[in-house]
Amino acid sequence: MSKAYFDYAAKRLLQAIVVILLSYVFTFVVVSILPGDPITNVLNNPQNGFTPNEIKEIIAAQGLDKPIPVQLWSAFSGFVTGDLGLSMRTNRPVATLIAEVLPSTLVLASAGLAVALFLAAIIAYGTQFLPRRFGQGLLRGFPSLFLSVPNFVIGLVLIHLFGFQLGVFRVIEPDSFWATLFAAIALGIPISAQIAEVLIANLDHESGQDYAAVARGRGLGQMRLFVTHLLKPSSLPVITVVALTIGELLGGSLITETVFGRNGLGSLVQRSVSTQDLPVLQAVVSLAAVVFVVVNLIADLTYPLLDPRVKLLGGQERRPTTADDSSLPISKAVTR
Amino acid sequence: MAPRDRLTSLSNRASTPLLRAEGLSVAYGTHRVVSNVGFELGRGKGLALIGESGSGKSTIARAVLRLLPATGHASGRVEFEGQELLGLPERRFRPFRGRRIGFVPQDPGNSLNPVRAIGAQAMEAAALLDEPDTALRKALVLETFAQVGLDNPQRVYDSYPHQLSGGMLQRVLIGLAVLPRPSLLVADEPTSALDVTIQKRILDLLSKLQEELQISLLLITHDLAIAAERADSIVVLKDGTVQEAGSTATVFSAPSSSYARKLHGDVPALNPDRYRPLREPGFRHLGARREKTPKIEVAGVTKTFTVDGKVLTAVNDVSFDVQAGTTHALVGESGSGKTTAIRILLGLEQPDTGKIAVGGEQVNGRSPEQLRSVWRHLQLVYQNPFTSLDPTWNVEKTVREPLDRFKIGTHQERALAVRKAFADVGLGEHLLTRKPAALSGGQRQRVAIARSLVLKPDVIVLDEPTSALDVSVQADIVEVLLSLQAKLGLTYVFVSHDLALVRQLAHTVSVMQRGRIVEHGTVGEIFDTPRQPYTRSLLESIPSGAARFARAQPLQHRQIFSEEKIA
Numbered sequence: 001m002s003k004a005y006f007d008y009a010a011k012r013l014l015q016a017i018v019v020i021l022l023s024y025v026f027t028f029v030v031v032s033i034l035p036g037d038p039i040t041n042v043l044n045n046p047q048n049g050f051t052p053n054e055i056k057e058i059i060a061a062q063g064l065d066k067p068i069p070v071q072l073w074s075a076f077s078g079f080v081t082g083d084l085g086l087s088m089r090t091n092r093p094v095a096t097l098i099a100e101v102l103p104s105t106l107v108l109a110s111a112g113l114a115v116a117l118f119l120a121a122i123i124a125y126g127t128q129f130l131p132r133r134f135g136q137g138l139l140r141g142f143p144s145l146f147l148s149v150p151n152f153v154i155g156l157v158l159i160h161l162f163g164f165q166l167g168v169f170r171v172i173e174p175d176s177f178w179a180t181l182f183a184a185i186a187l188g189i190p191i192s193a194q195i196a197e198v199l200i201a202n203l204d205h206e207s208g209q210d211y212a213a214v215a216r217g218r219g220l221g222q223m224r225l226f227v228t229h230l231l232k233p234s235s236l237p238v239i240t241v242v243a244l245t246i247g248e249l250l251g252g253s254l255i256t257e258t259v260f261g262r263n264g265l266g267s268l269v270q271r272s273v274s275t276q277d278l279p280v281l282q283a284v285v286s287l288a289a290v291v292f293v294v295v296n297l298i299a300d301l302t303y304p305l306l307d308p309r310v311k312l313l314g315g316q317e318r319r320p321t322t323a324d325d326s327s328l329p330i331s332k333a334v335t336r
Numbered sequence: 337m338a339p340r341d342r343l344t345s346l347s348n349r350a351s352t353p354l355l356r357a358e359g360l361s362v363a364y365g366t367h368r369v370v371s372n373v374g375f376e377l378g379r380g381k382g383l384a385l386i387g388e389s390g391s392g393k394s395t396i397a398r399a400v401l402r403l404l405p406a407t408g409h410a411s412g413r414v415e416f417e418g419q420e421l422l423g424l425p426e427r428r429f430r431p432f433r434g435r436r437i438g439f440v441p442q443d444p445g446n447s448l449n450p451v452r453a454i455g456a457q458a459m460e461a462a463a464l465l466d467e468p469d470t471a472l473r474k475a476l477v478l479e480t481f482a483q484v485g486l487d488n489p490q491r492v493y494d495s496y497p498h499q500l501s502g503g504m505l506q507r508v509l510i511g512l513a514v515l516p517r518p519s520l521l522v523a524d525e526p527t528s529a530l531d532v533t534i535q536k537r538i539l540d541l542l543s544k545l546q547e548e549l550q551i552s553l554l555l556i557t558h559d560l561a562i563a564a565e566r567a568d569s570i571v572v573l574k575d576g577t578v579q580e581a582g583s584t585a586t587v588f589s590a591p592s593s594s595y596a597r598k599l600h601g602d603v604p605a606l607n608p609d610r611y612r613p614l615r616e617p618g619f620r621h622l623g624a625r626r627e628k629t630p631k632i633e634v635a636g637v638t639k640t641f642t643v644d645g646k647v648l649t650a651v652n653d654v655s656f657d658v659q660a661g662t663t664h665a666l667v668g669e670s671g672s673g674k675t676t677a678i679r680i681l682l683g684l685e686q687p688d689t690g691k692i693a694v695g696g697e698q699v700n701g702r703s704p705e706q707l708r709s710v711w712r713h714l715q716l717v718y719q720n721p722f723t724s725l726d727p728t729w730n731v732e733k734t735v736r737e738p739l740d741r742f743k744i745g746t747h748q749e750r751a752l753a754v755r756k757a758f759a760d761v762g763l764g765e766h767l768l769t770r771k772p773a774a775l776s777g778g779q780r781q782r783v784a785i786a787r788s789l790v791l792k793p794d795v796i797v798l799d800e801p802t803s804a805l806d807v808s809v810q811a812d813i814v815e816v817l818l819s820l821q822a823k824l825g826l827t828y829v830f831v832s833h834d835l836a837l838v839r840q841l842a843h844t845v846s847v848m849q850r851g852r853i854v855e856h857g858t859v860g861e862i863f864d865t866p867r868q869p870y871t872r873s874l875l876e877s878i879p880s881g882a883a884r885f886a887r888a889q890p891l892q893h894r895q896i897f898s899e900e901k902i903a
Binding site: 217218 | 401405439443447
C-alpha cells in the first residue's frame with residue numbers, strides 16, 4: 001500500500017474524529033436551547049413524585065444549576081474520556097444502560113442489512129438473467145413497491161401472518177431466532193429497495209458500455225460476461241450506498257423493535273424522550289453519529305483498494321471520469 | 337469427412353466470398369435504420385462502409401457481429417463462408433465470435449473493462465486459441481502485444497486501462513482481436529477517437545496485419561479519404577440505404593450517385609483549393625501586412641500548471657501575429673497547448689509571462705470589468721454545439737443574450753440584430769423560437785456563430801468548430817464562416833487538429849507541439865515547404881491515398897452561400 005493511501009487514511013480518520021466531536025457539541029447545544037427544561041418538566045412534575053431532597057440531589061449531580069457552557073464543558077470532557085454521565089431518570093451510568101440494550105439492536109441491524117443485501121442482489125442480478133418481457137419487468141417493479149410501504153406496516157403484516165396465523169414464531173418471545181429473522185426482514189425490505197435500484201441502474205449502465213459489447217465480441221457468454229466483467233464495476237458503488245443507509249438502518253431498527261416488542265435502543269430512546277432524560281438522549285445521538293461516521297470511514301477506506309481508477313490526490317478522493325484524455329474523442333479532450 | 341466432400345467444400349471456399357450481406361435490414365422497434373443493404377467481401381480484401389452519422393454504417397457492423405442492442409432486429413441474410421449468421425441461435429453463433437470474426441471498436445477508452453487488468457482481459461481472447469497451457473497462452477498474448485507495436489508487453493499486461501493512452505489501448509484491442517487469428521476483422525471507426533498522427537499509425541498497423549495474417553477487413557468509417565487509402569472496395573451509405581458501391585478506384589474517379597459526388601466534394605483532404613475565391617481578400621490583407629499593425633499580437637506567452645506536484649508547461653514562449661481580415665490556424669494534437677493558448681488570448685486564463693494585444697488593446701492583466709469591453713470585440717465559437725447552447729432557452733434568447741448583457745440598443749433594435757445575425761449565418765427566421773434539441777448539429781453551430789456575430793466583433797476565436805459535425809455539415813459551416821469573413825472582414829483564430837481543413841480555410845498557420853510553436857508560416861509555406869519534421873509527420877498523417885483520385889476530378893466550386901434547408 002502506498003504512502004498516498006496512508007496519508008489519505010490518516011486525513012480521513014482525523015476528519016472522522018472532528019465530525020464526531022462536533023456532532024456531540026451540536027446535539028448538546030440544540031437540546032439546551034429547545035424550549036422546556038428538565039427541571040420544570042420532569043423533576044418538578046408532581047406525577048413523577050420526586051421529593052424536594054431528591055430533586056436537589058439530582059440537580060447537583062447533573063450540574064443543572066450551572067450555566068450552559070459549564071454544563072457543556074463537563075459533559076464534553078466526560079464524553080472525550082469515555083464517561084457518559086448518569087441517567088436522570090434511573091441515576092445509573094448511561095454507559096451501562098446502553099450496553100444492556102445495544103447487543104439486541106446491533107443483532108437486528110446487522111441481520112436487517114444482511115437481508116437487504118441478499119434481497120437487493122437477487123432482484124438486481126436476477127434482472128440480468130430473466131427474459132426481458134416477462135419476469136424482468138416484475139423484478140424491476142419490486143424496489144418501488146418496497147420503498148412505498150413503511151417498515152412498520154411490513155412488520156405488522158409479518159407478525160400477523162407468520163406469528164399469529166402460521167405460528168412460525170411466538171410473538172411473546174421477540175428475541176428468538178425466527179422472531180429476529182422476521183424483524184430483520186421487515187427492517188431490510190425498504191433498505192433493499194434503495195440498494196437494488198442503484199445496482200440495477202449500474203448493471204444497466206455497465207452492460208451498455210462498449211467494453212461489454214467488445215467482450216461479447218470476444219466470445220464471452222452471458223454468464224461469464226456478468227461474473228467476470230459486470231459484477232465488480234456495478235457492485236462497487238453499493239459500498240457507498242450501504243454506508244449512507246446506515247442512518248436509516250438505525251432509525252428503522254428503533255421502529256422495528258417497537259413493533260416486534262424487542263427490548264433495545266428503541267425502547268430506551270422512547271423512555272428517555274418521554275422523561276427528557278437528556279444524558280441518555282445525548283449519548284444515543286452521539287452513538288448514532290459514531291456508527292455513521294465509522295461506517296462511512298470504512299467505506300471510504302475500502303473504495304480505493306477495490307477500484308484501481310481511484311486516484312488519491314492530496315488526501316482527496318477523486319474518481320476520474322476518464323482515465324486518459326488522449327483516449328477521448330477530440331471533441332471532449334480539448335475541453336479541459 | 338470423405339475426401340470427395342472435402343474437395344467440393346474446398347472449391348466452394350474458393351468461390352464464395354468470405355462475407356456476404358444480402359437484403360440486410362435493421363429496425364429498432366418500428367423504426368427502420370438500415371434497409372436492404374447488400375455487399376460482398378473477399379478473402380484478404382478490405383471493404384469500407386462509409387457514411388455520415390445516421391447512415392447506419394455502425395448498425396450494419398453490429399448486425400454482422402450480432403451485437404445489436406436488445407431492441408434492434410436484423411432481417412435479411414448475412415453469410416460468413418456460406419453460413420447464414422442472422423438465423424443462428426446464440427449458442428451456435430458464439431464459436432464465430434472472436435475466433436473467426438474479430439471486432440475492433442470505435443472508442444478505445446471505453447472498450448476495456450476499467451476495473452480489470454489488461455492481462456486478465458487478454459487471457460479471455462487467448463482462451464479462444466485451442467491451447468491448454470496457460471503459460472503458453474500468456475506468452476502468445478505478450479508476443480501479440482509486441483507485434484502490434486507495444487514497447488513493453490509485460491507492463492501493458494499488468495496495467496489497467498486508465499494507465500495507458502488511447503493509441504496504446506487501440507493497439508491492445510487490435511492485438512486482442514487478431515490474437516485468435518480470425519479471418520474477418522470488423523473495425524468500427526477504429527481511429528476517430530485518436531490524434532491524427534496516431535490515427536495513421538493505427539491504420540498502418542491494421543493494413544500490415546491484414547496483409548501478414550490474410551485477414552479480411554470490414555472498415556466502418558466516416559472519412560472518405562481513409563476509405564480510399566485502405567479499402568479495395570467501398571459501399572457508400574446514407575439513411576440506411578446503399579447510395580453507391582464498387583471498387584475504390586471507380587467510386588473515386590467516377591462516382592455515379594449524387595450523394596457520393598457531394599461527399600467527395602466536401603472532404604477537405606480531397607479539395608484543398610475549394611474556397612479560393614472566398615479566401616482571396618484575406619490573402620490581400622496578408623500581402624499588405626507591412627503597412628498595418630496586426631489585429632492580434634501575442635508575444636512570448638508562457639503558462640504553467642501544477643498537476644500532482646509536477647509543473648507542466650502548457651504554453652511555452654508562444655508568439656504570433658494575426659492580420660485583420662485573415663484566418664490564423666493553431667494546429668496541434670491533444671496536449672499541444674492550443675486550447676490553453678486561446679483561453680489566454682480570450683483572457684479566461686492569465687499568462688505567467690508575455691503580452692497579448694487585440695486591436696492594439698492589451699488583454700492580459702485586466703480586471704474582469706475591463707475584460708468585458710475586450711469581449712465586445714472578441715468572441716468565441718465553441719467546438720461542440722451539442723453542449724454549448726442552453727437546452728432550456730429558445731435560440732432567439734440565446735442569440736440575443738450578449739446584447740442584453742452589454743445593454744446594447746432598444747428592445748426592437750435587439751430583435752432586429754438577432755434577425756440580421758440569423759440571416760448572416762443562413763438560418764430561417766422560423767427557427768427563432770426553437771430550442772436547441774429541435775435543431776440539427778449544423779443548425780446549432782450556426783446559432784452559436786450567430787450568437788458570436790450579434791455584438792459585431794472584429795475577432796472570432798473558433799475552437800474546433802466542426803470537429804463534432806459530419807463532413808457535409810462541416811462544409812456548410814466552413815462556407816458560412818468564409819463568406820462572413822469575405823463580407824465583414826472578420827479576423828479568425830481557428831484551432832484545429834485537422835490539417836486538411838486548415839489548408840482549406842487558413843491564411844497563416846502555427847504548428848504547436850508540447851506547448852511550443854514549432855513552425856509558423858503562411859498556409860503555402862507550411863503545406864508546400866514544411867521545414868520541421870513534426871510538421872511533416874502531421875502532413876503525412878493526412879490520408880494521401882485519395883490524392884491521386886482527387887486530381888482526376890475536375891475542381892468543382894460550390895455555389896457560394898447555400899441557404900440552410902428548411903428543417
